[in-house]
Amino acid sequence: MSVNASSLLPYVEKIERRRPLSDEARAAFLALPVQLESYGTYQSILNEGERPDRCCLIVEGVVSRYKSLKNGRRQINSFHYAGDMVDLQAAILTVADTGIRTHTPTKAVRIDCEDILDLAEKYPEWARAFWFDTQVDASIFREWTLNVGQRTAVERVAHLLLEISARLESIGQSDGKEFVLPVTQADLADAVGLSAVHTNRSIQQLRHSGALRTHGRKVVIENYPALAKVASFDRTYLHPEGPRR
The missing domain is CATH 1.10.10.10 (Winged helix-like DNA-binding domain superfamily/Winged helix DNA-binding domain)
Structure with missing residues (x-):
């Protein structure tokens, strides 16, 4: 297996714990071109207001999504672990409304947003998987709102x-x-x-x-x-x- 494919495998395994993929769809995702990057602790991956052209998949480490005030105060909205596509919504939204920051030494792959959209268009099972993934993220955000508010x-x-x-x-x-x-x-x-x-x-x-x-x-x-x-x-x-x- 290539380095690119092995980096993508944690996300495939996460998706297939929920529902198996066809061999063709699985192979198509593992064949995507990616950019493997390494980050130190408390290093920014994405800042609020940026216009990302790639989605970020965590291979190793822990990151968070957060919102911040002008005075520097920060509210973490979610933690993400190996196998999580942290900002899958970047494939659709053109401006980042949250920042992404590491909490440990982290390895991540960046996948071109257009490749994500093309994959979803060609393979409906990937469209469903991506949609479900973003819905789980939204559910976690709702629970965290209740946690902090009540x-x-x-x-x-x-x-x-x-x-x-x-x-x-x-x-x-x-x-x-x-x-x-x-x-x-x-x-x-x-x-x-x-x-x-x-x-x-x-x-x-x-x-x-x-x-x-x-x-x-x-x-x-x-x-x-x-x-x-x-x-x-x-x-x-x-x-x-x-x-x-």
Whole structure:
């Protein structure tokens, strides 16, 4: 398998966990020309207001999409992991309304937007897959809006930790109970709309309740039902069931 194809494979595997692709459609995606890029920690991949001509697929690492104010304050809207096409909407939207930034050393491939559109036009199964992928992103954004707008500090943090666990589990980086937190507490704070101090206090409260245990960045969920109850966590919004068949 070529370097290009191996870089694209994580996304194919993600799509096929939801619904198998035809051999022809699979081969067509893996044959797309791509540009492989490496980034350091906290490096910008895309800035708000830019006009991207390529979509970004994460091969390794963790990135976020965010909105920022003129004074520099930042609200993280979502985290993305290996196998995620972070800005698939760039194939349709000509101006980036969110920024993309790394949180760890990251490898990503950039795919020409026209190639994405051509693939969707030629293969309806890819059009459905791309459409479903953007709908899952939108569902996550809606859940994060509820998280920041209506849940308490402890509930927000608990919910985000459970989401991170679920999404890492889907790519083999968590067993559903234990995982290495791929972002800092300051990053968590930017995602849940709290100060770093308040975020830390919320984690300590969850530890004292016995729901979870932490050691450095290692997180162990000791009592999943209790933590899920605190967060009102229901992974339905991640749509693991896949698209309508």
